[in-house]
Amino acid sequence: MNTVIAFILMFGLLVSVHEWGHLIFAKRAGMLAREFAIGFGPKIFSFTKNETLYTIRLLPIGGYVRVAGDDPEIIDLKPGHHIGLEFNEDGKVNKIIVNNKDKHPNAHLIEVEAIDLDHNLTIDGYNLGDESNLQRFSVDRKAFFLMDERETQIAPYDRQFASKTVGQRAMQLFAGPMMNFILAILIFVIIGLVQGVPADRALIGEVQPDSPAAEAGLESGDEVIQVEGSSITTWQEFTSIIQESPGKSVDIVVKRDSQTESMSVSPKEVTNGEVTIGQVGVTLAFEKSFLGTFKYGFLQTYETTKLILVNLFMLITGQLSIDMLSGPVGIYDVTDQVVQTGFMNYLMWTAMLSINLGIINLVPLPALDGGRLLFVGIEAVRGKPIDPQKEGIFHVIGFALLMLLMIVVTWNDIQRLFL
Template sequence: MFEVISIILVFGALVFFHELGHLVFAKRAGILCREFALGMGPKLSSFKRGETTYTLRLLPIGGFVRMAGEDPEVVKVNPGQEVGIQLEGGQITKIYTDRLKNYPQAEIISVENIDLDQKMFIEAYVDGELKRWKVHPQAIMVHQGQEVQIAPWNRQFGSKTIGQRAAAIFAGPAANFILAFILLTAMALSYGTPVNQPILGQISPGGPAEKAGLQQGDKIIRVNNKTVNTWEDIVAIVSKSPGEKVTFSLERNGKPMEISFVTETVDNVGKVGVYQPLSKDFMLSLKYGADTTWQFSTLIFKGLGMLVTGKVSMEELSGPVGIFNYTYEAAEKGVAMLLKWSAILSVNLGIMNLLPLPALDGGRLVFLFLEALRGRPVDPQKEGMVHFLGFAFLMLLILVITWNDIQRFFFS
């Protein structure tokens, strides 16, 4: 049960932080964010806070932030259309587009002219006279019983500077790197991070070190009369002495001691059954979180390079089924391994989304870069088609990789 809950929490956290990055920077830029969703497909539950509706959807395959202006407005009011309007302080605050008899509080008008984008007004004839009403910039459109806040041009994605739009897009992947750093730092604070000091860490039960009387915290001064200053110095001497007698000159509680014993041999390498010392120092934990996030990023980029050059085949890639399986195995090995694996997944999600491919955040950043070079945006219809085709290709790729996963895990 713990493993199943872990899978839900891990994937929920990865998507939540990614979309939260988009949401925070979009709101900072003044973009109207209509929905923050975890999952895809039909809604399971939702609540509204401020201008944004927060929803949980059925299919656990990603999430999204619905920003005004990224997609065409679903509800439009055209000249000649009959609508109901509701006024507050002389401004229109609600516009009813259908089922007008259900809203007796609304004034019914036949629209003559309308601008809900720039000038924010509606004109209609009342008693033979053309009358104009100002529309509140946060007015609500009611269509088929559903309320949708209108989006003036200055609240739409396209109205913002290239820098603001790029920040809103880049913030999603960036949040995944930040999440990885937080997870790794938390792991280091909870379980400790290795330090390169000549001090004994945990002693393995039944190993040569325990039998000889060595204790955790012993400070090693010399090994076989060779001065050691780091943990790596100890490992270098012991590993080259398989099955041989070694002498540790050490300090325990300020008292000098000398203990001799025989190492054991594992794959022709000398072992004594002692782990590297760990520290829960805050600054060291921060450093471990940053360094390990960077190391994971480097490894993933190397893997992508190997995929491009053909050194890694498509059959070796893992999709959703494989990732679920590995997450389950990580949860079985304990919280520390689960945190580390979650950090790897978070870095991977951040990097994958930054690839310059259509339908991904990286592809959208490419179009913003082209806009900066050209001095004008790419035709929205052409950009939309590129993203649609890219999304279709990605779905096909996921299906192929998922089929490989199923064959590997269930039929091999």
């Protein structure tokens, strides 16, 4: 149960922060954000606030923000359609009743002659049964379609995605991944504030009992300043020499309580794959540093980003197999293992997944933020947008392929669980 709760909280946080970025910058640009969804599939919870429908959906495989004009509108009225109109106090249409008009006895029924809900916000039509008098009705900017008794707010062109500048659209698309990187930085900062940050020198933290370090007399708090006659300033320098000296006696000098101590340690031989390295049984110390904590947050995010990009490049070039990928099932399994090792490791895992989510969404693949950013970039270069229908087909096909990939990855995850 702890793993289930941890997974739900982690998934909800990562997706919510990502989609919140899209939502905030959509609203800042004046776009109509129709829906903010966590998950896909059937709705299990929903509410509406400030024009946006907030939903939690059944399948935990992502989320989305649906912006007006960013996806095909499902309601397309044409000349000849019979509709009902309801009006506000200013005499403007505030409800356009598409069907079930008998449930709205006070609605004004007309046959549509012409309709413009993008620019002029007008409907031209005849009263049903009287085609001698063509009337024009002004439509409120926040009017609703009513179809199957479900309301959908209209979106004048200036509130649609396509009406915004290249910069505004690019920022709205980039905001999701950006928020994932910001979240990772914040999590690493929290970790640093709680447990401290790795010392920027060769400062020993824990000494394992009965280890070569303990036998040599090394203690927690010792600072290694010299190994085999060479000055040591970083932990990496110290561990590199130790790893290269399995079974050999190594002379070291440490600083302890403002004094220096000399001793010899013999790293034990440890086989790592086909390579034998030396280990002495010590860990790097952590120190409390307020400013260092923020540096740690950015540095850890950078190092994790670099590692993920290297692995992604290896996957693209065939150096890594697709079997190395994990979907929700595999992530759940790893989360189960991480949760058992402690809350700090769980936070670290969450930060790493947040960075991974940000990077994957920036990959220029169809239906992902990166794919859509690619089209915005092409528009900026060529000076005009690509045909929306062609772009839509590209994203639909791409989304289908991504779902197929998700199925394959999930199947591999399930097989690994039972092998």
